[in-house]
Amino acid sequence: MGPAEYTIFWDLLETWNFWSIIVGVFTFALLIFLVIRFRQISPTEESPDKIVPGVFPKERDNLTLELTWFIVPTILVLYLTFVAWQSMISVWVDPYSEENDIDDFEITMEAYQWGWNFYYHDDIEIYDPETGNYTYFVTPEGTEIKNETVSYDLYLPCNKLIKAKIRTIGDATTAPVLHAPFLPEWAIKEDAVPGLETYIAFTPRETGTFDLFCAEYCGQQHSKMMAKVYVVGVC
């Protein structure tokens, strides 16, 4: 379970798990060693530092050691920051910029208390091998997914960059509050903010049925604010 295998999420998680385990194992092994090696054997053992109540004890430090555990983590952190930086570019690059003007599929996700409307600005065309024609994809409710339709569940084509604008509605019946479409399959989310248009972009590479959750607490039925995502067509 979890995000799809082809997402950048897993690459990063693996790197971070790797370093976490190294740091964790090193720290805990050291801790266990110290606790066992330097436990009190007999209660009469004298303190090497001669602790006396009311007297600030002898200071102990070791510049080399302290610099080591200042510099080594710093290098690790800088390295990890460098790796993280690249993911920032791929996650937050503006999908509407010119260089991203590739074969894409544009939609608008509209959040309200408590549900979703998905507006399509492109068509999902399905190739019919018998007739040799392309037809619009039709949902079980009978809606054709094409430019200018709306649906309550989300239908997406495979292998296209999905560019989704995110917005909220708020009026007399639903308060304008924060929401956040969260697509665990592609490990991505972004808040829907009243008065602001935000966006996400991702590329599905497998067909199937996936979840969409609301991840920003938005009131009573926050936990019911879900939709299904159907990736259709051929990959």
Next chain:
Amino acid sequence: MNKNRIRVISLMLVIFAALAATPQITSFPTGAGTNGNNGCTCHAGGAGTTTVTVEGLPESYVGGETYELMLTVSNPDIPGADISTNMGGFRLFASAGTFGPGENSTDLVQEKEGGATHTELGNDFRTWNISWTAPDNEGQIVDFTAHGNAVNGNAVTPTDGKGNTGDAWGSFETSIPGAAAMGGGVALIEQAEPFEVAIAAITFGISLFSLMLVYVFYRNNPDGFNINGLTTWLKKWLTTTDHKEVGTLYFVFSFLFLLIGGVFAMLFRLQLAVADNEFLTQDQYNSFFTLHGTTMIFLAAMPMIAAFANWILPLQIGAKDLAFPRINAMGFWMLVGASVLLYGGVLAGEGADISWTMYAPYSASSGEKGASAGTTLFIGGIIMLGISSTLGGVNFIATVMTMRAPGVTWMKMPLFTWSVFVANAMLYLSLPALIIGTLYLFLDRTIGTHFYDAAAGGDPILWAHLFWYFGHPEVYVLILPAFGIVSEVLATSAKRSIFGYRSMVYAMAGIGALGFIVWGHHMLTSGMDPTLRLLMMITTMLVAIPTGVKIFNWLATLWGGSLVFKTHTLWALGFLVTFTIGGISGMFFPVAGLDVHFHDTYFVVAHFHYVIVGGTIFGMFSAIYYWYPKATGRKLDEKLGLLHFVITFIAMNGTFWPMHQLGIEGMPRRYHTYSVDSWTELNTFITISAYIMGIAQLILLWNLIRSYKYGEEVGKDPWGGWSLEWTTESPPPTPSFHEIPTQGDANEHEHESSSGGLFSKMWKGVEAK
């Protein structure tokens, strides 16, 4: 000009230069109101005038019975008479039971994800027949929500991609009890109203607590056990300004709320134990997790820190009392007032449901779908908490700056005192943001200002900035005192002096400074400017460095010592394990590609429980066992302590470790329930562990009460600590020292260069010994 003035001026210049260099960063890149002014009007036309009705619902349902319902949408502004197609649509949900098409409606109505909706053909109507089959369990209350749309005949015609213009939505809500829930039914445990359970538990707790007070009073002086004696005794506690007594008040208060916050956790863990559970209603769940978080942070952890700061800090620096005893007492009683405000809503059945982060605009909203009525009181309570903490902060800062005994210089101050000082300085600098933010919120809710309302030109992200500008320093306010305690406990238990005292202080100061420029890492998916996101990612990564320095200094402290395993030692070692895990998982968030998945999932919940329970609370428990003898003159029972530690440590990991996995699988936090069956197993395991952990805390309670009378008596310095609190009697007299003590210094006769410490060595180079 003297040197100081030059320094101040050059510092100001640097700050101005930094400010001037940053104008391209705006928190809200496109400005508020883009949609409100010219954008989407869909689903807004005619709003408010559409009415939705559902007929045919019984007063109370019979389990398994099928009911025929009729849903009607009407709107006087868009009469259906002149339209024949595309007249309307609807969506109907119920919290239990199943839907299907009603009489003659198989083509027009369909079941969808547990609710009912119209089909494509069904668009041409304003009335639909729907059938609803009641659930078998008659012991619950079923909530119905219907959304209806009176369309003006337009087909789906998005104009310039902005959506349909012809919609007018309205909604309808009702609740129907099952026959058994109507009263008179069989009393199953399931049917107990969780609100009543919570309130009963709290009332029961408070009664027990009062009984305990009366008992303590009785034991104090069995002969004077009469009402006069009681009032004098109570009056003494209500009006005390002695730092030790106020500290005791803080402690008792925080422990009580630790247990109350635990009761909420127990209730909502039961709700989360299995998928699709309906033990709590959504409203109850929402206000329970809100109260849980707020209670644990503001009414349990912070006051417990304040308790030890009150008790121990003056003793450690050799002061007879705090600098402002009355302000101190006032801070505590404001806290009591604040807790009443925070809980006012719950006791009235309308608890605040805005989460501990209180995100606007939801927290500013009201009405049917807005925040519940108790929210206004709650916000009032938060303002009062802010004031209380400010008063406390002033007091500690002033005390440390002015009341140190001879010999207690800045660089010879015990680390616990240092940590409280840094924490309160941070608190003092960050609280104004919270207070201003909550004041805005309070005004929005009460007199109709629009600070957070985008439609009126307000800024909906402003709250998040203000809150986290306070909130991130706040999490360090919570952890720093625990750092201080662990430093003291580990050094004492290993019979050594702390390794790298100076770098410990610098690390704390470094965390204190860095802590102010990382708040944006809580908002990486909030639509904030990418420049600011990048900045906050980098600074957040850097926080790990001083934290790492501290961990290795603690480990080095153990080197060459002879470690004794007292209960407080165990807690400190436990802290090293769990806090390190929490610190490592914190490093996963500043990574964009990970945070866009992890944010607001159970991974975050796992992380902050590891740092707050495994860090702050474990630190506080260590402090309880360490300083209880100082406060009462008796030790806590070590056997019970060992039992308490072992159970809590294992159960804590059992509770919070699996949450990492749930987060990776994408389980969102603040969810009343979930429908993914594969999450049930881990959640059941978590719930069981949580109960074990909750119940284990009663061992501590029992230990605290029992040892007060029967614990082993101790002298001035039972553990072999060096700082000044161990030179006065246990319990200390009032005022806390007969005369101001003088702190000695074992480094006095060392020659110059080695007492110069890390930095002077770095300049001069290390001298051969």
